[in-house]
Amino acid sequence: MATSSTDSMAPGTPAPAFTLPDVVTGRMRSLDELAGPAGTLVIFLCAHCPYVVHVRAKLAELAEKYFPLGISTLGISSNDAVAYPEDSPEKLREMVEESGLPFPVLYDEQQQVAASYTAACTPDFFLFDAKRRLAYRGRLDASSPRNGQPLTGEDLENALSAVADAHPVPQPWPSALGCSIKWKS
Numbered sequence: 424m425a426t427s428s429t430d431s432m433a434p435g436t437p438a439p440a441f442t443l444p445d446v447v448t449g450r451m452r453s454l455d456e457l458a459g460p461a462g463t464l465v466i467f468l469c470a471h472c473p474y475v476v477h478v479r480a481k482l483a484e485l486a487e488k489y490f491p492l493g494i495s496t497l498g499i500s501s502n503d504a505v506a507y508p509e510d511s512p513e514k515l516r517e518m519v520e521e522s523g524l525p526f527p528v529l530y531d532e533q534q535q536v537a538a539s540y541t542a543a544c545t546p547d548f549f550l551f552d553a554k555r556r557l558a559y560r561g562r563l564d565a566s567s568p569r570n571g572q573p574l575t576g577e578d579l580e581n582a583l584s585a586v587a588d589a590h591p592v593p594q595p596w597p598s599a600l601g602c603s604i605k606w607k608s
Contacts, residue, residue, distance in 0.1 A: 431541040434594065438463065438555040439539035443499065443529035446515040452497075452527055458555060461493030462586040464579075465549040467542040467604065468528070469502045470518040471509040474601035475545050477568045479522045481576045482546075485583065486526045492587040493553075498528035501537035502545070502605035510605065537604055544601035550582050550592070558586050561596035 442453040457463065466482065468475045486496035502510040512530045519528050531537055540549055550559040559582035566574040582592045 432549070432557055432560055434557055436557045438465070438549070438551045438557070439536065441499075441529075441531075441536045441539070443531055443536060444512070445527050446500070446512045446530050447519055447528070452529055454555075457495055457497050457527065458551075459490070459493050459495030461553050461589070462489075462495075462558065462583075463551045463555065464489075464494060464496040464583070465540065465551070466496065466498045467501060467537060467540070467545055467547040467549075468498045469500045469507075469510045469545045469602070469605075470514045471507065472545045472602035473568045477566070478546060478563050478574065478576075479518075479524065481563060481574055483522065483524055485576055485580060486524070489583045489587060490525075494550075494583060494587055496526040498524065498526060499531050499536055499542075500528065500545075501531035501534045501542065503534075503607045504530075504532070506607075507605045534604075534607060542604055544599055544603055546601050547599045547604075548579055550579070550586055552586050553589065558582065559592040559596055560599070562599045565597075567600060 504511040552558040564577045566572040585592045
């Protein structure tokens with residue numbers, strides 16, 4: 424079932440700090456370590472969601488395009504891996520390796536980071552500026568796995584370009600759409 428993100432994190436909100444394990448290396452990684460000098464894109468994602476599967480290649484492309492401009496990208500999976508074993512750290516590592524994602528993917532086992540970001544779905548995009556203030560929260564574009572619209576990355580790319588140029592991202596921001604975060608009961 425598709426869920427849309429809400430706008431519960433207000434524009435300008437500071438990025439909540441975190442330290443989480445990288446699903447590929449097992450190393451603990453922090454926001455301080457991973458933040459880019461011009462901005463940071465935090466993507467809540469998972470391995471099994473058809474909305475995430477639909478956009479993986481575009482995510483890799485955008486991460487590679489904006490990294491040289493000072494914007495880092497990182498993924499966080501917060502799904503309950505007991506109820507959804509396809510989102511376990513091992514399966515997430517397989518997803519990263521098979522998809523060639525050029526950014527770290529972290530595992531939020533306690534789901535505290537997802538809660539602090541008010542993440543609602545996968546994928547859910549949080550773009551922070553150079554001061555780590557929320558500059559955009561929304562969707563990649565209007566495409567979904569079944570609606571037949573082309574996968575362009577237009578909405579997120581416009582936001583990334585604005586942040587790279589140190590400009591505000593025009594509002595309103597289109598809501599992200601994807602599978603709900605699989606919260607522990």
